[in-house]
Amino acid sequence: MVSQEIAGVAQRILIAVRNTIMLLDQLPTGQRAEIAAIDWSVLPSDEGKRLRALGVDEGASVTIRHRGIFFGRDPIALSIGRMTVAIRRVHARAITLRPLEAVPADLPEAAE
Amino acid sequence: MTLHQPLIALVGNPNAGKSALFNALTGARQKIANYPGVTVERKSGRFSFADGRPGELIDLPGSYSLDPTSPDEAVTRDVVMGCQAGERQPEALIIVLDSANLDQHLVFALELLALGLPTVVALNMVDLAERDGLTLDPARLAADLGVPVIPTVAVRRKGLTELAAALDTVILAKQAPHAPLGEPDMRARRRRAETIAHAAIVSQTDSRRWTDRADGVLLHPFAGPIILFALLFIIFQAVFSWASPFADGLEAGAAALSEFASAVIPEGFFRSMIVDGVIAGVGSVVVFLPQIIILFFFILLMEATGYMARAAFIMDRMMAGVGLSGRSFIPLLSSFACAIPGIMATRSISDEKDRLTTILIAPLMTCSARLPVYTVIIAAFIPSTAVGPGIGMQGLVLFGLYVFGIIGAMVVALVLRSTVAKGGASGFLMEMPKYQMPRIADLAMGLWQRAWLFLRRAGTIIFAVTIGLWLLLTYPQVPEGSSMSQSEYSAAGRIAGVLEPVVAPIGFSRDIALALIPAMAAREVAVSALATTYAIDAPDEETEALALGERLAGRWSLPTALAFLAWFVFAPQCISTIAVTKRETNGWKWPIFMLTYLFGLAWVAAGITFWTATALGL
Numbered sequence: 001m002v003s004q005e006i007a008g009v010a011q012r013i014l015i016a017v018r019n020t021i022m023l024l025d026q027l028p029t030g031q032r033a034e035i036a037a038i039d040w041s042v043l044p045s046d047e048g049k050r051l052r053a054l055g056v057d058e059g060a061s062v063t064i065r066h067r068g069i070f071f072g073r074d075p076i077a078l079s080i081g082r083m084t085v086a087i088r089r090v091h092a093r094a095i096t097l098r099p100l101e102a103v104p105a106d107l108p109e110a111a112e
Numbered sequence: 113m114t115l116h117q118p119l120i121a122l123v124g125n126p127n128a129g130k131s132a133l134f135n136a137l138t139g140a141r142q143k144i145a146n147y148p149g150v151t152v153e154r155k156s157g158r159f160s161f162a163d164g165r166p167g168e169l170i171d172l173p174g175s176y177s178l179d180p181t182s183p184d185e186a187v188t189r190d191v192v193m194g195c196q197a198g199e200r201q202p203e204a205l206i207i208v209l210d211s212a213n214l215d216q217h218l219v220f221a222l223e224l225l226a227l228g229l230p231t232v233v234a235l236n237m238v239d240l241a242e243r244d245g246l247t248l249d250p251a252r253l254a255a256d257l258g259v260p261v262i263p264t265v266a267v268r269r270k271g272l273t274e275l276a277a278a279l280d281t282v283i284l285a286k287q288a289p290h291a292p293l294g295e296p297d298m299r300a301r302r303r304r305a306e307t308i309a310h311a312a313i314v315s316q317t318d319s320r321r322w323t324d325r326a327d328g329v330l331l332h333p334f335a336g337p338i339i340l341f342a343l344l345f346i347i348f349q350a351v352f353s354w355a356s357p358f359a360d361g362l363e364a365g366a367a368a369l370s371e372f373a374s375a376v377i378p379e380g381f382f383r384s385m386i387v388d389g390v391i392a393g394v395g396s397v398v399v400f401l402p403q404i405i406i407l408f409f410f411i412l413l414m415e416a417t418g419y420m421a422r423a424a425f426i427m428d429r430m431m432a433g434v435g436l437s438g439r440s441f442i443p444l445l446s447s448f449a450c451a452i453p454g455i456m457a458t459r460s461i462s463d464e465k466d467r468l469t470t471i472l473i474a475p476l477m478t479c480s481a482r483l484p485v486y487t488v489i490i491a492a493f494i495p496s497t498a499v500g501p502g503i504g505m506q507g508l509v510l511f512g513l514y515v516f517g518i519i520g521a522m523v524v525a526l527v528l529r530s531t532v533a534k535g536g537a538s539g540f541l542m543e544m545p546k547y548q549m550p551r552i553a554d555l556a557m558g559l560w561q562r563a564w565l566f567l568r569r570a571g572t573i574i575f576a577v578t579i580g581l582w583l584l585l586t587y588p589q590v591p592e593g594s595s596m597s598q599s600e601y602s603a604a605g606r607i608a609g610v611l612e613p614v615v616a617p618i619g620f621s622r623d624i625a626l627a628l629i630p631a632m633a634a635r636e637v638a639v640s641a642l643a644t645t646y647a648i649d650a651p652d653e654e655t656e657a658l659a660l661g662e663r664l665a666g667r668w669s670l671p672t673a674l675a676f677l678a679w680f681v682f683a684p685q686c687i688s689t690i691a692v693t694k695r696e697t698n699g700w701k702w703p704i705f706m707l708t709y710l711f712g713l714a715w716v717a718a719g720i721t722f723w724t725a726t727a728l729g730l
Binding site: 046052053055057065066067068069073075077081085086087088091 | 213219323336337544
């Protein structure tokens with residue numbers, strides 16, 4: 001029983017950590033999150049410029065609407081404001097998120 | 113003295129409905145040209161104020177800011193700042209905003225307003241905004257921006273009179289935006305845009321209901337690709353079957369025209385030039401017009417409805433495999449009908465290296481001009497046996513040739529992306545516009561413009577090239593009583609003599625070398641050239657093809673026939689494609705590169721085919 005409790009706590013911590021440093025490509029479809037930081041250095045300069053022009057910038061709130069069809073579910077269709085923007089996963093990985101919708105308080109216990 | 117016509121520029125984000133507004137304001141009075149030195153279209157048209165005074169309206173490429181990331185956006189910046197070569201600075205701007213996407217579109221609008229030109233804002237597509245549950249306050253927006261704001265629905269011709277009147281007022285008063293709105297950087301402008309948009313929105317729902325619902329189906333991981341491939345199948349079907357009666361009609365027209373010309377022009381140099389050179393040459397290219405129109409109908413329809421961005425989204429991953437992006441998909445698809453519109457369609461690819469790669473591999477897509485060549489050879493050499501239920505050997509070979517071209521293109525793309533077109537992994541950053549109902553008149557106008565561009569090209573470049581080829585084939589003239597035929601004696605025949613040792617190792621005879629020269633005008637000319645060489649005089653094309661097939665089956669070995677097919681998968685036997693490549697890449701470097709690598713590949717592919725088939729004892 002104790003070991004199960006420890007596993008539950010560990011999972012909670014893991015999720016908390018993941019939530020604070022979640023990358024855009026890991027955001028579950030349909031969940032809203034705020035962009036915490038963008039690593040502009042890994043993006044080609046024009047790509048960064050275009051991203052910013054489309055409003056994908058620090059502080060913007062985004063939701064993943066759709067993912068591509070093939071292996072890797074690439075690219076990603078992102079909704080930002082009232083607009084949908086397609087972006088590749090490699091570039092989504094340069095974007096760090098801060099989730100807006102809190103993780104549900106009652107986490108399911110570790111699977112039996 | 114000509115009346116002074118004020119120049120007015122339509123400017124805004126992509127997908128703001130700018131082109132529809134441009135069409136609505138100018139009607140059919142449009143002119144398409146190119147800005148000097150760049151492959152960016154300059155669309156201009158005549159526009160009338162309420163009292164009938166004319167003005168010139170230009171439709172600038174959609175941009176997100178005055179800090180360009182593509183040649184298109186650079187033109188927009190240079191024109192509105194008054195530093196584009198060959199263009200005066202506009203006297204007034206019409207900033208086009210998508211009502212349903214105000215906070216985004218206002219960012220660029222604020223940057224434009226800071227230029228201080230007399231400006232009117234068109235709050236476009238207000239009907240679609242309402243459909244998506246959005247109510248706006250134009251008066252509030254006008255107060256915040258300091259310029260007149262006119263709600264418009266370009267496709268329904270709503271708000272146009274008011275727009276013209278407001279424009280007249282600001283131009284007469286030379287009225288600059290009265291609130292200086294200069295914001296130092298994009299983030300500050302974005303915050304300001306959000307504040308202004310927020311104030312102008314009376315009420316809203318939180319998402320684009322219609323578009324989201326449609327995307328749920330069209331971008332579905334299973335249904336999405338199935339729908340796309342079904343659509344592509346229909347397009348292919350249409351391009352190849354609906355077009356044939358029209359193509360036959362055009363062919364009959366060309367035949368009637370040449371008969372008429374033969375009757376009225378006296379025998380001699382001019383008759384031969386007009387009939388055998390101009391009518392035959394230009395006619396062989398104009399035959400593709402019905403296919404091109406049908407293809408463009410579907411492409412324009414996909415663009416106008418907003419589906420095109422979804423097709424690119426679905427195909428992106430596959431294209432990424434060879435170093436391209438979803439944006440290359442449409443140009444390559446068009447190239448199955450004809451590489452010329454395909455190469456022209458690459459203008460929508462923002463990454464320069466991606467665009468170059470796409471242009472260079474476009475000729476590898478099996479265009480419809482190869483079909484006559486394939487059909488004749490396959491009918492003559494491949495037995496019509498069944499290899500499975502409903503699958504014939506001949507059909508399988510034809511399909512194989514298509515696949516061969518696609519695989520070739522993929523391999524070439526991979527190689528190019530790591531050599532001459534080397535660059536960072538290209539991105540696929542693309543706005544997915546909302547779905548909308550296209551307007552028939554806008555589609556018709558787009559079709560007319562494409563058809564006209566194609567015909568104009570046929571009338572200039574292709575015209576000149578066919579005359580050149582005709583001269584090569586006609587002169588010097590064979591002396592009376594010689595045992596040589598005209599085509600052998602002509603300059604082209606002598607070039608074939610030089611070519612012969614080059615193509616002999618891959619199993620091509622002198623006759624084939626001779627047919628390859630006129631086929632530079634268009635691939636299918638190889639069929640009639642072979643028919644001429646083997647002295648077939650048939651009343652119509654079908655009997656000609658049949659007779660030619662019999663003649664070929666007797667003269668060519670099977671390895672030679674297969675090598676000939678392999679040659680046509682790769683050979684750049686189309687002067688028009690080379691000419692378009694030269695125009696779209698602004699120089700001779702890339703067309704020459706294209707010619708060299710494609711001929712090289714064609715030689716190697718034909719060679720491997722010939723040697724393998726010979727070794728196998730076929």
